[in-house]
Amino acid sequence: MRTVFWEDNQLKMIDQRILPGRFEVLSYKDHRSVAQAITDMVVRGAPAIGAAAGFGLALAGFESASSSTEGLLADLQTASATLKASRPTAVNLAWAVDRIMGKVSSLSGGSGATEVEADVIRNFVLEEAQRIADEDVEINKRMAEHGAKLIDDGDTLIHHCNTGALATVDWGTALGVIRTAHEQGKKIHVLVDETRPRLQGARLTAWELEQYGISYEIISDNTAGYFLKAGKVQKCFVGSDRTAANGDVANKIGTYMLALAAHDNGVPFYPVVPTSTIDLSLAHGDLIPIEERNPQEVLGLEFMGERVAPQNAKARNIAFDVTPNRLVTGIVTENGVVYPPFEVNLKKAVLGE
Amino acid sequence: MRTVFWEDNQLKMIDQRILPGRFEVLSYKDHRSVAQAITDMVVRGAPAIGAAAGFGLALAGFESASSSTEGLLADLQTASATLKASRPTAVNLAWAVDRIMGKVSSLSGGSGATEVEADVIRNFVLEEAQRIADEDVEINKRMAEHGAKLIDDGDTLIHHCNTGALATVDWGTALGVIRTAHEQGKKIHVLVDETRPRLQGARLTAWELEQYGISYEIISDNTAGYFLKAGKVQKCFVGSDRTAANGDVANKIGTYMLALAAHDNGVPFYPVVPTSTIDLSLAHGDLIPIEERNPQEVLGLEFMGERVAPQNAKARNIAFDVTPNRLVTGIVTENGVVYPPFEVNLKKAVLGE
Numbered sequence: 001m002r003t004v005f006w007e008d009n010q011l012k013m014i015d016q017r018i019l020p021g022r023f024e025v026l027s028y029k030d031h032r033s034v035a036q037a038i039t040d041m042v043v044r045g046a047p048a049i050g051a052a053a054g055f056g057l058a059l060a061g062f063e064s065a066s067s068s069t070e071g072l073l074a075d076l077q078t079a080s081a082t083l084k085a086s087r088p089t090a091v092n093l094a095w096a097v098d099r100i101m102g103k104v105s106s107l108s109g110g111s112g113a114t115e116v117e118a119d120v121i122r123n124f125v126l127e128e129a130q131r132i133a134d135e136d137v138e139i140n141k142r143m144a145e146h147g148a149k150l151i152d153d154g155d156t157l158i159h160h161c162n163t164g165a166l167a168t169v170d171w172g173t174a175l176g177v178i179r180t181a182h183e184q185g186k187k188i189h190v191l192v193d194e195t196r197p198r199l200q201g202a203r204l205t206a207w208e209l210e211q212y213g214i215s216y217e218i219i220s221d222n223t224a225g226y227f228l229k230a231g232k233v234q235k236c237f238v239g240s241d242r243t244a245a246n247g248d249v250a251n252k253i254g255t256y257m258l259a260l261a262a263h264d265n266g267v268p269f270y271p272v273v274p275t276s277t278i279d280l281s282l283a284h285g286d287l288i289p290i291e292e293r294n295p296q297e298v299l300g301l302e303f304m305g306e307r308v309a310p311q312n313a314k315a316r317n318i319a320f321d322v323t324p325n326r327l328v329t330g331i332v333t334e335n336g337v338v339y340p341p342f343e344v345n346l347k348k349a350v351l352g353e
Numbered sequence: 354m355r356t357v358f359w360e361d362n363q364l365k366m367i368d369q370r371i372l373p374g375r376f377e378v379l380s381y382k383d384h385r386s387v388a389q390a391i392t393d394m395v396v397r398g399a400p401a402i403g404a405a406a407g408f409g410l411a412l413a414g415f416e417s418a419s420s421s422t423e424g425l426l427a428d429l430q431t432a433s434a435t436l437k438a439s440r441p442t443a444v445n446l447a448w449a450v451d452r453i454m455g456k457v458s459s460l461s462g463g464s465g466a467t468e469v470e471a472d473v474i475r476n477f478v479l480e481e482a483q484r485i486a487d488e489d490v491e492i493n494k495r496m497a498e499h500g501a502k503l504i505d506d507g508d509t510l511i512h513h514c515n516t517g518a519l520a521t522v523d524w525g526t527a528l529g530v531i532r533t534a535h536e537q538g539k540k541i542h543v544l545v546d547e548t549r550p551r552l553q554g555a556r557l558t559a560w561e562l563e564q565y566g567i568s569y570e571i572i573s574d575n576t577a578g579y580f581l582k583a584g585k586v587q588k589c590f591v592g593s594d595r596t597a598a599n600g601d602v603a604n605k606i607g608t609y610m611l612a613l614a615a616h617d618n619g620v621p622f623y624p625v626v627p628t629s630t631i632d633l634s635l636a637h638g639d640l641i642p643i644e645e646r647n648p649q650e651v652l653g654l655e656f657m658g659e660r661v662a663p664q665n666a667k668a669r670n671i672a673f674d675v676t677p678n679r680l681v682t683g684i685v686t687e688n689g690v691v692y693p694p695f696e697v698n699l700k701k702a703v704l705g706e
Contacts, residue, residue: 018659020662020663020664021659191669194651194654194662196547196573196574196575197573199656199661202651202654202662202666203661203662210665216667217667217668218666218667218669219668219669219671220549220550220606220607220651220670221574221575222574222606222607222610222611223607223669223674224610225607225610225674226606226609226643226671227669227671229674229675253575253576253579254574254578256579256614257575257611257613260578260613260614260617261609261610261613290579298547298555298571299555301547301655301656302654302655302657303552303653303655304653304655306371306374308547308552308556309373309556309571310373310559311373312563313559313569313571314569315570316544316570316571316576317573318576318579318580321579321582
């Protein structure tokens, strides 16, 4: 089963908030509830929310009562803005929506043109959303092939957050690389950063690795430095929510500190990044918008049945950080592994030059 | 009220496992249950467990049925070993026990000598344990005076784990510095690392800061890098469980990654370390024994009432790491702030040369 898929004229998504305790698939019939689901992190992971937004736009088309192409396009534009505003950091959201709207615009001969019937556009939006989803799986497999070559038999790897099938439509980015190396018969062991505050590592990555039969141990995020310094780790693999033109990598909070510890100990650090996640319009990572979320995600923690923080405590909940390109060994894309100078080589990988 | 104190012929300690939800003081009448309480982290923090071990040894004296000095000394030796084995990393445990036993040995004229009556020794052990506790408070106040000079009005500070009154007999080490700066009228704000896995920051440091009226926000440990990189932090203060002769600092897991992020952004990083915590017998930090604790401390986490990790998940729970001296700006001791070269200057500070 895919994480995000279209069935019975609905968008269906695995509810990632309740795993690993419970497995449930939720159904969505309108684009506003899809946007809310993205905000609430029913679905998370840059490629997965890109695909979800695509299907959300398809729902917006079917929701629109307009019989005119012009009216439908206006409704789709409004829905695009709603979907793109659901989370700020991952560029895949805007990328998927803009890709569909760009093609719709070409199809209809530009804004306001009426050469194409509204229903043709409605169906086209769904088809393009489906193409984005299908391509994501294929791209992940290609990234995994490139990335798996970096992994040696016997390696211990550190992985941050969740970048597996759950973070994508299927297979995964960084975790997809690890999964492919495992399927190639390489004996690997994964130290899973639990990934505070939302614990995607302890919840989702551990759950996936359990299913794939890959050896793993969960560690608190701040334990990664210990194992790196002790010489117990051969490589680090992470995902990315947006990578700037110079190779600065925005990813789940904590990635920067992990990259520092890897660099301090000469351990290679590889973000695994579909080109849809690379934003060539941003010269460097400080331009990437960083989401701050509800402090309750930090404060709501319980241990042995008791709330951890004092009742009146305040918290800050920054969802992402930016790892500067100087700490990045190579960036795995579906077009191969990109090495420095990233300013030059990332553009080539994205544009196929 | 002190964290660790002697009353009614018993050792009394605030139960730090249940704060901030509940406040309870537990009583101990025998040294074995004191050793167990140290292992179980009823009491934690290097200076606090040193003081607890001292009083534990006093209990062992009163427990001993021996009327002969020889027999009492043998019982105290056995109890010393039990107490020293209760946790491996903090050197204060061994330091306090060895200090008392060394003085007892001088008093009794060496092993096996019987010039002094057993009851005189029993009382001496208690008096010396009380002196260690009293000195700890006085030493903390002196460290706080030295350290507070490093803090400027308006500073935002990052603090890791708990190093306050709860980690000591009273007042605190790194948090004592922050508290003194606050009492001097400096406006400061503290970003409190929650400090996984046992969350001493979110539980204990937040609780203490709340009581002192010091402005703070809890952050997940991996968020420190974000704030440091954003230029929002002026200094970092941490404690230490054992510092080697060269200034390598063993402290709560995560300290190394925090120090890396501070260093990468030119933010001063200060361990606050009573000289009782400096182990001149160890040339460097790789010689410091590092405790690994029960994986359930990582896996037992709950969020919104549900267990986070899969039921069969494995975890590693390393309690401390070592921050290399190259990442340390200065070490605050009761004898002043020590700067590099630590190999030379720490010895001077400890031996008073």
